[in-house]
């Protein structure tokens with residue numbers, strides 16, 4: 177006789193979960209994180225890059241990574257993509273006759289591939305064991321192999337395809353750029369920026385780098401200006417250079433809430449391999465859903481209470497007795 | 502619950518060694534050899550995993566699909582205890598047993614895939630665990646659910662060993678276990694879908710949606726019923742027993758109801774997000790989307806009428822269709838509709854497939870041993886073969 181009433185209660189309990197799932201935009205929406213004020217990063221200016229790959233070699237050395245070969249003679253390090261052993265790579269865009277540098281038609285261009293140190297990193301949100309962490313001061317996204325379980329969720333989550341796993345090892349780690357955070361204690365900084373002969377890769381506070389990037393894109397192409405090298409706030413190593421044909425877009429200023437590594441290019445960013453991304457991060461969307469459903473465990477406990485209440489009436493004492501006896 | 506008379510569960514009995522169990526044994530042995538290689542030489546030695554597709558058959562197949570296939574226990578228990586449909590009680594134990602194996606192996610299978618498996622406990626350790634991570638939630642809920650299921654199922658063992666006292670004690674808290682056993686799968690089955698969200702635009706808009714938790718939850722419930730249909734038919738023919746059509750018929754109707762709700766949410770979400778256009782492009786994603794949808798619609802054709810629902814062959818096919826639909830929904834989102842840029846490809850290696858087959862064989866083995874020796878399946882009136 178109470179069947180119908182209990183049935184309705186069951187519906188209510190089930191409905192609570194369902195309703196929560198469809199309304200993730202509700203109260204506890206988590207905003208996309210912004211860069212910390214002291215955020216550190218890099219500015220990569222593709223128009224200055226000469227493709228010498230000094231940064232690729234320096235990065236290998238700084239991180240104690242072995243050479244990777246893609247040619248038969250295996251004479252020197254020739255990785256084709258970043259990997260668990262290659263954290264930084266200069267990739268090349270080619271079109272038609274590849275005559276002119278930084279031209280989309282019949283031209284070529286370079287692009288650096290390494291961690292963007294996102295303001296709101298997908299890898300950090302994804303990692304179940306806090307092996308990927310974002311430093312609250314510097315914003316550098318670091319990796320701790322001693323914490324990592326090797327689930328590779330960070331690999332799947334990163335929109336730039338940055339974390340890579342060492343599949344060839346029984347104890348494989350994730351490999352990714354950590355902005356050379358291990359080199360700062362003895363006065364060094366990012367090896368890739370340190371060795372860059374043209375200042376195409378420049379190290380510094382992201383706020384300074386962003387101002388520098390904006391200064392550059394505002395200049396008239398073909399005019400001359402001073403280009404700093406090494407670190408933007410370091411000893412003056414600047415030189416006089418000609419202004420490139422910049423796109424009016426500082427990549428990383430707003431993408432996914434902003435990144436700490438910024439990029440300038442003359443060739444369309446998507447064509448040189450930088451994905452088009454919205455200003456809000458998918459980490460924020462994901463965590464909004466999770467926090468709406470599980471914030472303070474309020475919802476699960478409420479649903480559990482409802483379910484237990486209903487089950488208590490439906491699971492007769494000695495329920496299973498008619499079973500085996 | 503009172504008032505429903507049905508056959509009590511009893512062991513099926515009979516030989517444990519036969520062709521089926523032998524084949525299963527061989528598959529399990531092959532799996533063991535491959536896993537040994539994997540643990541000695543790394544994931545790359547046996548899998549085709551790569552950084553464009555860091556998750557392959559073991560994660561998507563064994564864990565994400567495997568656990569959805571193991572939702573029979575959850576779906577039926579919910580019907581019986583939450584919606585108080587006591588008449589389905591005989592279906593609970595067999596369904597729970599299949600779920601128990603499915604989940605336990607899915608949980609164990611995760612270890613094979615973890616690159617740094619010896620750190621696994623970090624997920625549960627407060628200093629390490631990251632509650633913002635969807636995977637954290639999935640891992641904790643699945644682990645808790647495995648424990649709850651073993652407890653829920655333990656009356657079958659306690660009966661066998663005649664431990665009446667313990668069984669009485671357990672019965673007193675059974676309602677709470679049932680409640681937990683309903684809540685936990687709701688949580689992690691939806692979160693298995695939410696795993697996709699952080700991957701952002703790498704996932705095709707046909708499967709990337711904030712409604713994904715609801716879609717995965719509803720589809721898991723439907724798959725749960727589909728699996729029960731499928732398993733009941735297989736178990737009946739394997740053990741040459743009467744099919745419980747009188748129970749399966751109305752349960753199939755419930756299943757169609759939830760399936761209809763799923764389809765409304767699925768299509769509604771695509772329309773609201775303006776993603777439907779992706780279904781009409783001439784590409785692989787659109788093609789597999791339509792296969793997925795067709796498999797979810799097919800059951801209405803197969804068992805739409807009460808008459809058709811009394812036909813065991815149709816029930817079986819409808820169950821199969823739902824299961825395949827679930828497979829496509831998950832593979833489409835995690836693999837086919839997941840695109841990390843040009844140059845990346847993935848198709849599971851033979852070794853990966855053999856491990857998945859080995860896991861399945863282990864499940865079948867366990868199911869056979871337990872149903873033959875422990876009181877799980879309803880006592881048959883006149884067991885035809887022993």
Ligand code: SF4
Pocket residue numbers: 290291292293294297298299300317333334335336337338339352
């Ligand atoms: S680029 Fe990728 S790896 Fe680097 S911080 Fe962003 S999400 Fe993490």
Ligand code: SF4
Pocket residue numbers: 302303304305306307308319323324325326327328329330331339350
């Ligand atoms: S592979 Fe390691 S770092 Fe990446 S998400 Fe998993 S546990 Fe975290």
Ligand code: SF4
Pocket residue numbers: 231234235236238239263264290291352353354355356366367368369
């Ligand atoms: S900052 Fe260091 S680790 Fe990162 S790309 Fe540059 S050299 Fe490599």
